[in-house]
Amino acid sequence: MNTIGKQVRLGLNGDEAVAYAAYHADVDVISAYPITPQTIIVERLSEFVYNGELDAEFIAVESEHSALSAAVGASLAGARTFTATASQGLALMYEILYIASSLRTSIVMALGNRAFSAPINIHCSHDDAYAARDAGWIQFFAENVQEAYDLTLIAFKVSEDKKVLFPSIVNLDGFILTHSVEPLTIFEDKKEIKEFLPDREAVNKIDPSNPITYGPLALPDYYMEIKKQQAEAFNSTPARIKEVFSEYEEFSGRSYSPLKKLYVDDADIVFVVLGSTAGTMRTMVKKWRKNGEKVGVLSLTLYRPFPSREVAEALKDVDTIVVMDRSYSFGSPGGQLYMDVAAALNKYGRYNRLINAIYGLGGRDFTPEMAEDMLHATKDPSIREIWVGVRG
Amino acid sequence: MIEVRWHGRGGQGTVTSSQLLANAAIYEGKYAIHIPEFGPERRGAPVRSYTRISDEVIEIRYGVINPDIVVVIDPTLLAYKDIILAGLKEDSIIIFNHTDPSNAKPLEGYESYAVDAYHIAMEIIGRPIYNTAMIGALVGVTGIVRLESLEEAVRKRFSGVLADINIKAVRRGAKEVIKVE
Amino acid sequence: MSRIRRLNEIPREELFTSGHSLCAGCGIPPMVKMALKAIDGDKVVVNATCCLEVATTLYPHTSWLVPWVHNAFENAAATASGIESAMKVLLRKRDGKKYKIIVFGGDGGTFDIGLQSLSGALERGHNFLYVCYDNEAYMNTGIQRSGGTPLGAATTTSPAGRVIPGKPENKKNLMDIVIAHRVPYAATINPAYPTDMWNKFAKASEFLDKNEGPIFFHYYSPCPVGWRMDTSLSIEAARLAVQTRLWPVYEVDHGKIVINIRVNKPKPIEEYLKIQGRFRHLLKPENKEVVERLKRYIESNWNRLLKLAELGSIY
Amino acid sequence: MSSWPVKWEELPIGGVVDKPGNSLEVKTGSWRALKPVIDLDKCIKCLLCWVYCPDNAIIRRDDDYVEVDYEYCKGCGICAHECPTKAIDMVEEGGE
Numbered sequence: 001m002n003t004i005g006k007q008v009r010l011g012l013n014g015d016e017a018v019a020y021a022a023y024h025a026d027v028d029v030i031s032a033y034p035i036t037p038q039t040i041i042v043e044r045l046s047e048f049v050y051n052g053e054l055d056a057e058f059i060a061v062e063s064e065h066s067a068l069s070a071a072v073g074a075s076l077a078g079a080r081t082f083t084a085t086a087s088q089g090l091a092l093m094y095e096i097l098y099i100a101s102s103l104r105t106s107i108v109m110a111l112g113n114r115a116f117s118a119p120i121n122i123h124c125s126h127d128d129a130y131a132a133r134d135a136g137w138i139q140f141f142a143e144n145v146q147e148a149y150d151l152t153l154i155a156f157k158v159s160e161d162k163k164v165l166f167p168s169i170v171n172l173d174g175f176i177l178t179h180s181v182e183p184l185t186i187f188e189d190k191k192e193i194k195e196f197l198p199d200r201e202a203v204n205k206i207d208p209s210n211p212i213t214y215g216p217l218a219l220p221d222y223y224m225e226i227k228k229q230q231a232e233a234f235n236s237t238p239a240r241i242k243e244v245f246s247e248y249e250e251f252s253g254r255s256y257s258p259l260k261k262l263y264v265d266d267a268d269i270v271f272v273v274l275g276s277t278a279g280t281m282r283t284m285v286k287k288w289r290k291n292g293e294k295v296g297v298l299s300l301t302l303y304r305p306f307p308s309r310e311v312a313e314a315l316k317d318v319d320t321i322v323v324m325d326r327s328y329s330f331g332s333p334g335g336q337l338y339m340d341v342a343a344a345l346n347k348y349g350r351y352n353r354l355i356n357a358i359y360g361l362g363g364r365d366f367t368p369e370m371a372e373d374m375l376h377a378t379k380d381p382s383i384r385e386i387w388v389g390v391r392g
Numbered sequence: 393m394i395e396v397r398w399h400g401r402g403g404q405g406t407v408t409s410s411q412l413l414a415n416a417a418i419y420e421g422k423y424a425i426h427i428p429e430f431g432p433e434r435r436g437a438p439v440r441s442y443t444r445i446s447d448e449v450i451e452i453r454y455g456v457i458n459p460d461i462v463v464v465i466d467p468t469l470l471a472y473k474d475i476i477l478a479g480l481k482e483d484s485i486i487i488f489n490h491t492d493p494s495n496a497k498p499l500e501g502y503e504s505y506a507v508d509a510y511h512i513a514m515e516i517i518g519r520p521i522y523n524t525a526m527i528g529a530l531v532g533v534t535g536i537v538r539l540e541s542l543e544e545a546v547r548k549r550f551s552g553v554l555a556d557i558n559i560k561a562v563r564r565g566a567k568e569v570i571k572v573e
Numbered sequence: 574m575s576r577i578r579r580l581n582e583i584p585r586e587e588l589f590t591s592g593h594s595l596c597a598g599c600g601i602p603p604m605v606k607m608a609l610k611a612i613d614g615d616k617v618v619v620n621a622t623c624c625l626e627v628a629t630t631l632y633p634h635t636s637w638l639v640p641w642v643h644n645a646f647e648n649a650a651a652t653a654s655g656i657e658s659a660m661k662v663l664l665r666k667r668d669g670k671k672y673k674i675i676v677f678g679g680d681g682g683t684f685d686i687g688l689q690s691l692s693g694a695l696e697r698g699h700n701f702l703y704v705c706y707d708n709e710a711y712m713n714t715g716i717q718r719s720g721g722t723p724l725g726a727a728t729t730t731s732p733a734g735r736v737i738p739g740k741p742e743n744k745k746n747l748m749d750i751v752i753a754h755r756v757p758y759a760a761t762i763n764p765a766y767p768t769d770m771w772n773k774f775a776k777a778s779e780f781l782d783k784n785e786g787p788i789f790f791h792y793y794s795p796c797p798v799g800w801r802m803d804t805s806l807s808i809e810a811a812r813l814a815v816q817t818r819l820w821p822v823y824e825v826d827h828g829k830i831v832i833n834i835r836v837n838k839p840k841p842i843e844e845y846l847k848i849q850g851r852f853r854h855l856l857k858p859e860n861k862e863v864v865e866r867l868k869r870y871i872e873s874n875w876n877r878l879l880k881l882a883e884l885g886s887i888y
Numbered sequence: 889m890s891s892w893p894v895k896w897e898e899l900p901i902g903g904v905v906d907k908p909g910n911s912l913e914v915k916t917g918s919w920r921a922l923k924p925v926i927d928l929d930k931c932i933k934c935l936l937c938w939v940y941c942p943d944n945a946i947i948r949r950d951d952d953y954v955e956v957d958y959e960y961c962k963g964c965g966i967c968a969h970e971c972p973t974k975a976i977d978m979v980e981e982g983g984e
Contacts (some may be wrong), residue, residue, distance in 0.1 A: 011419075056662060062690070063690070065648060066694075070658070073642065096644070103904075176453050181420075181425065207670065208615035211908040216632045216643065219632070277453065367453055591918075593911050596962075598942065602941075602944075603941075603942065603944070639908075764940065806967055
């Protein structure tokens, strides 16, 4: 593989990796509020700015609501714009999430996935990512620190693309990725990235010589057409996202695709998972394969837009699908990822047996023993939902 | 793959130790992961941290359950055997901080090593910060990374005088650690 | 833009057009069109959710001839912070253009739900002008009381009830809150005094040129519908508010307070109250005590301002 | 909305309005019950009505005398009330 940018291998935690990516993207405006487990990101970026290494405006806002509000303003004004948050912070931004995507901004947000209160908890659940799932943001899930770095750079390129123009969230599991140090390869300097990610050329940006009215009031006579247009545009983004994946591969030597499969093609049982647990599941599946179990793992790098066709295609002939949700959707037919997978299969005429596994809430460590519990559950045809690793 | 579990108290550099070890391994071209365990801990509370080192990609992301090596940074934690010995395998080794290593006893029959990190820290750093001497001891006993790699990691983490004295502590820890019989 | 003494010095060109759906007699447009003229050069407007926002941008129409941004209700100051930061960094790094940022928010969006984002932006010192047009209730949703609603006023959530005759609390002193941030320049403006208003906008424009923001204006914005008065009385009410000393017209320039309209012989507050349906119940004998409270409030407010104006600088 | 598209494919992206000032297409004069009539003999060119009109419905002529733009005038009566020489009368629509 021909790599263009000069790269170095070093050890960073996930937050530092994201901060480096934003720094290497030569971001113009950072608008953020501290919240565990994301805080390291904004601390590192503050250092880059305060030490004069990054020419950017760091808006140290007074709340996450204002963090995203200011980011919307900055993005509309043409700046490459970054923010980061987690959990309650994302919840406080919620109102503006929809506005940011509907106004077709190009904000990139790192989300250090963390459980919602109460009880207050600082560790990993996917509550926050799921809460944003309908908001019109492209969502990537990083499995490791390398991916957190790469996907942040990819997210800028995707979100600012004239064929896309939707904001992105890069999810990284709180503590498991945000605070763990791993080896990764990053570009040596922000200069190295320019060829892949040139300065932003904003479309329809705020400009006194072109007075546009952003965010008007639209009533029933037009609202639906505006939403239909947004829906069509959003749903067509994966084509461009895949192209950007390829461009990044050419540039960095690291390849990405909307979903990752291990042994899925001939599997009887497939585990579907998001985030850092994918690696643990691959390790388990390799072990089980040696025992003759026909098992596989499917993990999603692209969570929104949900790659329905690819997921249905990959899973259509699988007997039992275990969909792992690191969150609970109270009162709904299943967890959030479970509903996505079920709907995707249904859309393509498949009615496989699905089991919903709820795991790892609030940072409960997902251990090999819990993986064994899930495999065991697949043997009992009556089981449709299990909470793995819960006492009682 | 080698799995290390660190025991210390908040403020003693338990997390930093694990991080330095992982970084040292990464500088050698190995794969490594440092996993801190975070709670609401404040200065003084018992904390754990984990390091995995391997020649192959590490994909698992859970905390270390069955460590090959346990490092006890704070000597007072030795009293909590159920915590220190949890999940140990028959051939796991324990490296602990002890003010009188030659009179120390192996822990519950496990292969044990002791180093007087307290005095090393007080003599070199002037404050009871034991962690760099303890990482030195770990490397001295096991050789899982080269001492030079660890020193590189220390130098990148600290600057100036702080780096120098911590490297001194690492070297003394590596040299002075002894097997407890 | 230069200061004026006569209204014929105001340029003709409008940047805020007709065809909007603000109510007949609305007090907001006289201020908005003046702001857009007196703040010279390129400019961008940020608008909180409010009457002005919904009535001037009913899709697919807009009454604005300048770039105009609406994000949400409580975040106009934060949105402006982002735009201003982007403008600054793009001027340094790339092909940026310089423009002045004017924020418009109502009393609900400023006194209440938007106070936090306003405070944050004022503390961070972004270079913009924020104008709170205060029509003293949530008029956009149909006249509910806000932190800007004055004592005794009847709204749909502080009705003139048999037991509680209108809003029991005094109006929040927004200017004091703003001044606590040590903003370089803050002023109250009133449509009955258009020359004063113009000259303050012109002064604001100069401060913005010198990156000496943030600047804050508190505008008295008559609302015939919400105040239940004849549409022709908007300016009359505004004038009476000043002449009864209820609405002092003053400015705080780098800490120095100047009362711009000296009211030596105040008119009785009853003259102000009687033309507005929202206060009519106060004129009944059983509500005399409320009027007395209002009078005490006006007097203490005015006297305090006089004392502050005697100080060299309150910063 | 003379020229504004109606199909979703044709709308400007992001729900923006990219025709500045196009609310001029909305003739708010139809809201009016009473209409202002100006007696220019009494007009002293103070321009208060021009400054106060919420609807830019007072046209300021080159000579600084004023006229009413009945396409947009909502008939609020501020101009008549504020006119220092009582040069403006509010009369019923259709009457003069």
